[in-house]
Amino acid sequence: MTSLPAEAFEELLNDFEDLLLSGVRRPRAVPQAPPSPPLPGEFPAAETLAALAEAIEGCRLCPLGSGRTRAVPGEGVSRPLVLAVGEGPGQEEDLSGRPFVGPAGQYLDKWLSSVGLSRKTNCYIANTVKCRPPGNRDPVPEETQACLPYLNRQLDLLKPRFILALGRVSGQLLSGENVSLSRLRGRLLSYRGFPLLVTYHPSGVLRNPDEYRPLVWEDLKRLRDLLRSAPEAGKTGEGGE
Numbered sequence: 001m002t003s004l005p006a007e008a009f010e011e012l013l014n015d016f017e018d019l020l021l022s023g024v025r026r027p028r029a030v031p032q033a034p035p036s037p038p039l040p041g042e043f044p045a046a047e048t049l050a051a052l053a054e055a056i057e058g059c060r061l062c063p064l065g066s067g068r069t070r071a072v073p074g075e076g077v078s079r080p081l082v083l084a085v086g087e088g089p090g091q092e093e094d095l096s097g098r099p100f101v102g103p104a105g106q107y108l109d110k111w112l113s114s115v116g117l118s119r120k121t122n123c124y125i126a127n128t129v130k131c132r133p134p135g136n137r138d139p140v141p142e143e144t145q146a147c148l149p150y151l152n153r154q155l156d157l158l159k160p161r162f163i164l165a166l167g168r169v170s171g172q173l174l175s176g177e178n179v180s181l182s183r184l185r186g187r188l189l190s191y192r193g194f195p196l197l198v199t200y201h202p203s204g205v206l207r208n209p210d211e212y213r214p215l216v217w218e219d220l221k222r223l224r225d226l227l228r229s230a231p232e233a234g235k236t237g238e239g240g241e
């Protein structure tokens with residue numbers, strides 16, 4: 001005699017119980033498999049910034065997801081002139097869920113405002129990784145690569161006129177060039193067809209203002225001039241993905 005599989009046996013028992021109790025066989029809900037989590041590197045198909053932020057807040061694609069207090073998707077207007085991309089959230093950002101809110105963030109706001117930009121009116125601010133690396137270390141390539149589809153999706157949704165990469169990690173990631181920051185800045189690069197400029201990270205400039213502040217000011221003036229002269233869709237420069 002062949003034995004029934006466990007599911008079929010359970011169904012038979014359920015039907016028998018229905019017939020005994022009420023004389024009719026009740027339809028039963030078909031159990032649904034839980035949605036599978038996205039695979040590392042899988043494109044998050046969020047249609048809006050809010051949906052993308054929700055996906056990021058639930059993400060555990062890399063080890064940074066288990067150490068964070070809050071994920072930090074980004075902040076700003078939905079059709080920005082400039083997308084500024086930092087490295088990763090620090091302690092205050094991790095606690096608040098907002099990018100660049102500590103001293104470096106206030107400094108960045110000053111930089112932007114000096115050339116007529118602001119996250120409240122015409123900029124969006126994000127990071128290469130959306131969760132805080134422990135001890136404020138730089139994110140490692142495995143982490144930036146795992147998180148990159150989120151930044152790419154932000155780029156597709158935001159369609160900024162320019163990207164401003166802040167610091168070496170962001171500059172190298174977006175330019176695709178593994179060279180020093182001093183060799184990345186001062187050039188018009190591109191990433192996925194969007195014009196890209198690279199400058200120093202505000203926290204680095206706060207540590208050494210005499211050396212870096214004049215260079216950042218040059219970069220900001222270049223960005224301002226390019227914004228004034230660039231057509232709506234922007235124009236692509238050298239290098240990048």
Ligand code: SF4
Pocket residue numbers: 056059060061062063064065066071129130131143146147
């Ligand atoms: S850093 Fe990015 S990839 Fe890693 S868990 Fe956070 S959102 Fe996900």
